[in-house]
Amino acid sequence: MNLPTTPEGWAIHLTKLVKMFHEVHGLDRFPINVSAIATDYSRQVFPEAPITKVEGLPMSKNFEGMLIPHPDGNGEWGIVYNNTITSEGRINFTLAHELGHYLLHRTLSPEGLQCSNRAMLDWKSERGQVEAQANTFASYLLMPLDDFRAQIRGQDITMDLMCRLSDRYKVSITAAILKWLGITDKRAMIVIGANGFIDWAWSSDPLIKSGIFYRARQQVVPLPENSLAARQDMLVDNETGITHPKGVWLGREDVREMTIFSPRNEMSISLLVYPNDAPEGRWIDALYESEEFDTYDRFMNGTRL
Numbered sequence: 001m002n003l004p005t006t007p008e009g010w011a012i013h014l015t016k017l018v019k020m021f022h023e024v025h026g027l028d029r030f031p032i033n034v035s036a037i038a039t040d041y042s043r044q045v046f047p048e049a050p051i052t053k054v055e056g057l058p059m060s061k062n063f064e065g066m067l068i069p070h071p072d073g074n075g076e077w078g079i080v081y082n083n084t085i086t087s088e089g090r091i092n093f094t095l096a097h098e099l100g101h102y103l104l105h106r107t108l109s110p111e112g113l114q115c116s117n118r119a120m121l122d123w124k125s126e127r128g129q130v131e132a133q134a135n136t137f138a139s140y141l142l143m144p145l146d147d148f149r150a151q152i153r154g155q156d157i158t159m160d161l162m163c164r165l166s167d168r169y170k171v172s173i174t175a176a177i178l179k180w181l182g183i184t185d186k187r188a189m190i191v192i193g194a195n196g197f198i199d200w201a202w203s204s205d206p207l208i209k210s211g212i213f214y215r216a217r218q219q220v221v222p223l224p225e226n227s228l229a230a231r232q233d234m235l236v237d238n239e240t241g242i243t244h245p246k247g248v249w250l251g252r253e254d255v256r257e258m259t260i261f262s263p264r265n266e267m268s269i270s271l272l273v274y275p276n277d278a279p280e281g282r283w284i285d286a287l288y289e290s291e292e293f294d295t296y297d298r299f300m301n302g303t304r305l
Contacts, residue, residue, distance in 0.1 A: 003045070007133045010103045011140030014041065031170030032142050034095040038079060042102065051102060052076045054095065056083025065094040067101045068112040077102060077112075089172035093138050100137030105130055143169045143179050152180065157188070159239040159258040159271060173260065177271055178202065187212070187274035193229040194267045197222055210278035212251045224248050228259040229268040241271075252279055 004010045014037060022029045035054040042051040052070070059065075059082040070076040079098040081091050094115070101113045108130075115131065143165075151168065155161050157180070165176040177190045187207040191214070192199040198221045201214040214221070223230040226248045228238050236242065241258030249255045249272055259270040 007100060007104060007137035008140050011137050014141055015144045030168050031092065034092060034099060038099045049075045049077060049106070051079060053078035056081050058084050062116050064115050065098050066112060066114040067098045067106065069110065077106065087172060089166060089170055089175065092170045093142065093172065093175060096138035096141050097134045100134035104133055104137065139175070139179060142171055145183070148179060157186065157273060159241065159260055162271065174269060186276065187278065189272040191229065191270040191272060192267065193223045193270065196230065207274060212274065214250070227270065228257050229270045232261065
């Protein structure tokens with residue numbers, strides 16, 4: 001059997017097996033049971049190097065998880081996640097990410113891989129590309145495109161829809177939004193706010209092409225004063241959102257903002273949806289440097305919901 005060699009190929013390969021198994025046994029396909037796939041599949045296909053342990057251990061807040069070889073050198077592997085993380089979506093994505101490392105990188109890194117927030121965002125280096133590949137695998141495995149497209153077909157794009165997708169696939173809301181941004185033909189953006197400032201943002205390709213994007217962390221940029229993210233007005237239905245006049249967010253047009261807050265309100269996730277048609281002409285209206293990074297590099301950021 002010829003096995004895949006790319007992140008997308010591996011995810012599609014496993015997705016077909018999972019779909020077949022669940023159809024035969026009449027089981028719900030989602031959310032994906034990553035632990036079961038890791039142990040069962042590796043034991044059958046790589047009996048000389050199986051994954052024999054998947055468990056959580058207390059780790060520094062800067063680490064999400066790791067892929068480690070057995071200390072006895074017997075060929076076995078283990079996946080460890082940071083069990084101080086309380087978000088099931090983050091943990092599930094971490095498990096899939098480490099499985100991606102196992103399938104794609106274990107022969108390149110026989111000593112294993114430790115995945116910190118910083119390493120996963122260092123997408124320009126050789127190590128960063130390895131992390132990007134593991135993130136791409138995880139996104140394709142947990143949120144297969146065929147099912148994801150079926151879930152959003154004919155639906156209004158709302159924060160409630162993103163929450164439902166998050167629940168269906170057992171991923172963070174940020175991950176669900178980024179997945180949508182990666183495939184949509186709409187002009188839209190996610191903005192993560194932390195302590196009153198923009199932590200990071202990512203625009204869909206159509207929005208980037210019209211010149212609307214924030215540049216990466218070269219400046220300290222406050223959240224727009226009149227944005228829902230900055231105001232945190234409990235009298236407004238932030239999840240349903242409001243339409244701002246031009247000048248509140250980037251660009252020269254009205255923008256619809258939908259925002260959710262973390263329990264202690266120290267961070268926010270805003271989904272910005274722009275009109276389908278950009279105004280005449282093209283402008284660069286950015287405060288941050290546009291960077292060609294894989295959508296899912298940002299999944300593993302420790303500040304996301």
